[in-house]
Amino acid sequence: MHVTDISDPDYFHKVVDCQLACPAHTPVPEYIRLIADGRYADAYMINWYSNVFPGVLGRTCDRPCEPACRRVRVEVNNGEKPEPVAICRLKRVAADYKTDIRHRLPKAAAQKLGKRIACVGAGPASLTVARDLLPLGYDVTIFDSDPKAGGFIRSQIPRFRLPESVIDEEVGYILDLGVQWHGGQHIDSLKGLLEQDYDAVFIGCGAPRGRDLDMPGRLEASEYIHLGIDWLSSVSFEHVDQVGPRVIVLGGGNTAMDCCRSARRLGGADVKVVVRSGFEEMKASPWEKEDAQHEGIPILNYLVPKAFLHDNGKLTGMRFEKVKPEFDDSGRRKLIPTGEPDEILECDEVLLAVGQENSFPWIERDLGMEFDRWGLPLLNEQTLQSTLPNVLFGGDAAFGPKNIIWAVAHGHEAAVTIDKMLSGEDPNDRPLPAVQMISQKMGIHEWSYDNAIDPDERNKVPWAPSEKTLNNIGVEVELGFDPEMARREAARCLNCDAQTVFAGNKCIECDACVDICPMDSISFVEDGTEADLRTRLTAPALNLTQDLYIGGDLKTGRVMVKDEDVCLHCGLCAERCPTGAWDMQKFFLEMTHAGPSCRPSGRKAT
Secondary structure, three states: OOOOOOOOHHHHHHHOHHHHHOOOOOOHHHHHHHHHOOOHHHHHHHHHHHHOOHHHHHHHOOOOOOOOOOHHHHOOEOOEOOOOOOHHHHHHHHHHHOOOOHHHOOOOOOOOOOOEEEEEOOOHHHHHHHHHHHHHOOEEEEEEOOOOOOOHHHHOOOOOOOOHHHHHHHHHHHHOOOOEEEEOOOOOOHHHHHOOOOOEEEEOOOOOEEOOOOOOOOOOOHHHEEEHHHHHHHHHOOOOOOOOOEEEEEOOOHHHHHHHHHHHHOOOOEEEEEOOOOHHHOOOOHHHHHHHHHOOOOEEOOEEEEEEEEEOOEEEEEEEEEEEEEEOOOOOEEEEEOOOOOEEEEOOEEEEOOOEEOOOOOOOOOOOOOEOOOOOEOOOOOOOEOOOOOEEEOOHHHHOOOOHHHHHHHHHHHHHHHHHHOOOOOOOOOOOOEEEEEEOEEEOOEEOOOOOOOOOOOOOOOEOOHHHHOOOOOOOOEOOOOHHHHHHHHOOOOOOOEEEEEOHHHOOOOOHHHHHOOOOOEEEEOOOOHHHHHHOOOOOOOOOOOOEEEEOOOOOOOEEEEEOOOOOOOOHHHHHOOOOOEEEEEEEEEOOOOOHHHOHHHOOOO
16 A cells, blocks of 8 residues: 555545535534634634635535534444534524624725626525625626525525524625625526626526426416425515415425425414325435424325315315335335325415426527536536536536535636636636645643543534414524533534644554554554455454555554544544654645635645
8 A cells, every 4th residue: 555645635635524525615623613712703704715604504504514524423322323513503603603704804806807797696606606706806796586685595495494684694795895786687688698798607596496296286276386486485575474274295305394384384284295205215304304393294205196186276185196115126216006095185275395497598599508408508517617618507507406505615616717717727727725734732742622532412402482483484493502502512523624644754663552542543554455454454444435544664564554434533642652653733624716826826835
């Protein structure tokens, strides 16, 4: 095996699992430590630079970081399934308790570059593009058919999950940079927009069309059947303020969960969610399903809708076929009828949340832009450019519905592309991230971070009383952590960015680190192939997706092998080492955004 090249920025990035899993690569352990110290504004700014909307995401993020949390795979908690650090809700803590940070935000550039960018849609992707480009001197104009900026953040997420004041604040930080805002202006022709001599056009209009169901009774009872995303938007803008007493929500995604919980608050005494799949197969996040059930909303599965039932156009119910899963020899699942009689569910209204689709009727097909068979633009997945290089896509408009944090990541990448393209550079030459490695040694056996490892249970976010939240759609359900709960939860972080760095030329092979390691993750063995080494370690390294750290320069010719998968980053190896061959170094990775650091001359500091 080759000695590990820890100068490669991707190596330790992969070890900080939460940061790697975040599409915007937010430095999670760094901001959690700041929260533990009560430095909320500093924690907020680290988030703001990476993910742009800390207050919004601290309430609504899909949390790809949390399943990646190291605690999930290294902790044993009385036989219970270990739970990750509440990374998302700690992000909200930084937003809730920060002081005024406006003086720390970038300013609009005094000197303009004479380059004009148009953004179609005012969602998180477009706002991120504007946030990155305005301080550089670009002129950015954003168009949206809604009167207020925010896109689906504002129109699709209910106020009991995300107060409008949070949206106004964080969207306002970007608009105040000098965005030329055209709210309430619908773009109906890309050709017409390109004729206005914009240097680049970014399309971040989301996936605005909900999927419908063409079934018997759909046309006759249409007055009582609504597309979920359109209905949520009508609720957000207060065009809808009540619903019938019996409501069926069709669909198993997060939109369906928002629909059913909203309907419960608007007068739906009997609200049901119906899905054709099994409960575990639903696309909704586990916590979204739990929240709906906590509010008394049943989820009925393995029911396939067959017809809308009506009485002279007035909806009375729905007919469903009962199905069950069947697996073939390859493990592929299909749903087959059980043979039982169809089930009839009575209802007054139906909300369809069975999926969303991109809709680009305003993009003329004679522009030379190519689309795939699903109507999505053909894109360079790295640069987000379409087959018209000066037209870029991001967020749900690019690859179909995902979530806010992916839209932010697309916005950052699109801004890099635009900046490089309009500076005469190759947009495919992507900038490397900036990396710092700083020793945390304060003394022979002291480190500048808290490395006490305890099997503490995850702290639960308190909720407002249900008698308040279920009677008012504007009352936020989650109250968030108070400072003491936040400190306790932050202390659960294992500091995965505090890396064990090995210097083989200092090692005397005393095996003290092997003896002290609580996870048996360090071994000194004869060299071999990776497959061979993984079986000969103190504890077999079974997770092939995580690397082995190989250290050489040992006098015996052996190699040091550390399994990065289960290392607790506790620093005991470095404390025990008599020669200082082990050091704990804080790894800090910062993604390179649009600006001078994208220039080839700016790469040397990386």
